[in-house]
Amino acid sequence: MEDILPPEKAPRVRHDGWTVARQTAFCEALAKSGSVTDACEVVGKSTTSAYKARERVRGFRNRWDDAVDASRPSIESEVRRRAVEGWDEPIFQGGKQVGVRRRYSDTLLKALYQRGVETPPEMNVKNVPIDELEASLLRKLGALKRRLEREATEEKAAAGAAAAEAADRMRAAGLCP
Template sequence: MAKTGWTSRRRRLFLDALRASANVSAAARRAGMSRSAAYALRQSDASFRAQWDDALEEALDALEEELRRRALEGVEKPVFYGGKPCGTIRSYSDQLGMFLLKCRRPAVFSTHGASATESSLTEEVAGARAELGARLARLADSCSAEADGES
């Protein structure tokens, strides 16, 4: 550990910061190490790599939960009148909700998933290929019969 500079304290600082931020650069700074040194340790140490993956997974779970909360419960935003605050409104984010649905249910909500149009197009292409294959087979048989007749 000492020859790389990654003491157990620095590893703990890095992993705690990664768990809190999901940001490798910020976590490396917190540990007093470079980003490239963190990736080098990740590459060479399977135990550290597993801890890194766990910390990042926890950070992303927390982020996902916060996005879900904002989409469903909204956030309070101040309302101003005459330049002075006069109350708040609760604002919800449909965009966050759609983003989460696209990630969690891509078959239903993803714009990259196969649509009905794409599926029917795939079926048409498969049918055209089969028909073309049959025509080529008939043409090959015809050419073979002609060649047999010429000999």
């Protein structure tokens, strides 16, 4: 059967350097990172060259699109991580790192919410009937009121004791009757 088929043509060498191997490496890197810039760095080509090849090279656009689709779960998990868990941002002073600040992205969190992406379990809100919610709030407000009244009573007692002590010192010093 093999002697019936014509011999395969050797793949022609591309003048732009976007060989099949380079396209494959690019698409693999793109699937991992989701970044055209990062994928271009991996294969040693410019982003301009990549976008031109995407338009000219047959099948490259489809492999590129598949790689972008494959990268979406990792991109979404990174977006979720930055929105919910945040990231460490170094703090520099006088040219030296003096600390780290935890940063969160409200913009990314809002984008996740607007897209309807499922929120992480720690951010889920429990649905409670309004009667239960009201009763819970009233209990908490009652406990808060009792605590504030107790603290106010303790403060008054402490102020009275301090005033009596000051009066005793003044009497002892002969400053008042």
